[in-house]
Amino acid sequence: GKHLVKTYGQTVEFADYREYMLGDDIRRIDWNLYSRFEKFFLKLFTDERQMHTQIFIDCSASMGKDMPEKANYTLGVAAALGYLSVHNMDKVSFKLIKGEKAEDSFGTIVGKKAFFNAISTIEEMEELFDGESDLNKAIVGCPNLGSNDGLTVIISDFFTESDWKKAVDYLCYKKKQVLLIQVLTLDEVDPSYSGRVNLIDTESAGVDDLRNLKIRINRSHQLAYNEALHMHHDDLTSFCASRGVGFLTVRCDQPIEKVLFKELLKVGIMA
DSSP: OOEEEEEEEEEEEEEEEEEOOTTSOGGGBOHHHHHHHSSOEEEEEEEEEOOEEEEEEEOSGGGTTTOHHHHHHHHHHHHHHHHHHHHTTOEEEEEEEEBTEEEESSOOBOSHHHHHHHHTTGGGGGGGOOSOBOHHHHHHTOTTOOSSSSEEEEEEOOOOSSOHHHHHHHHHHTTOEEEEEEEEOHHHHSOOOOEEEEEOOTTOSSTTOTTOEEEEEOHHHHHHHHHHHHHHHHHHHHHHHHHTOEEEEEETTSOHHHIIIIIHHHTTSOO
């Protein structure tokens, strides 16, 4: 890998000296220092580690069911982040959050060849956006989550009743670098509905679900929605700032390359 860590390793870049201890490799003794001080000192070198990028994709219905542009954009962002990881000699894995579980469809991917083999089937994943997702239970219960080994990305609209904040706190406890990416459609950011409409929750159980409404939308409803959306965004922003977590909101009409090479620079994920 390319990531410098605080431990010492086997690279060619010198870091420090320390005194020889019984059992150390005598090949690392600096004989020039011995000739000067008549003591044995070892050369220490920096260590570079291969990190693991884990990308959790919210596969609830609100992320893509009957909204192909949102599904495609979500998968595109995930694939682009995965490519940047393998290009940087890191490992990557895609975790599909469905219900209370995070499915690992591709396993741990190492190298560009394995990445392209895995990503060639990503278009078939569109149909997986259905039902509800519990971000907290899926992430906390994810096997082989690891600790202090890289970046964890959660891609969602965060329109959920699950306690996603607990999941973020758990990742921070595991000493992960965390990035939240909120994906929204243009209609979700600036809805243009008016008059009498039927609002159907894509994650509802059926027509009789209490979340489905028949309502006449007027100006006051639109203002209330905008206010609620801003409050939701402010809550995400303030929480992430308090935890040192990266956060950005993207719209499906934004070019993905702009998200990667501009927005990620702002949150310190790319350098």
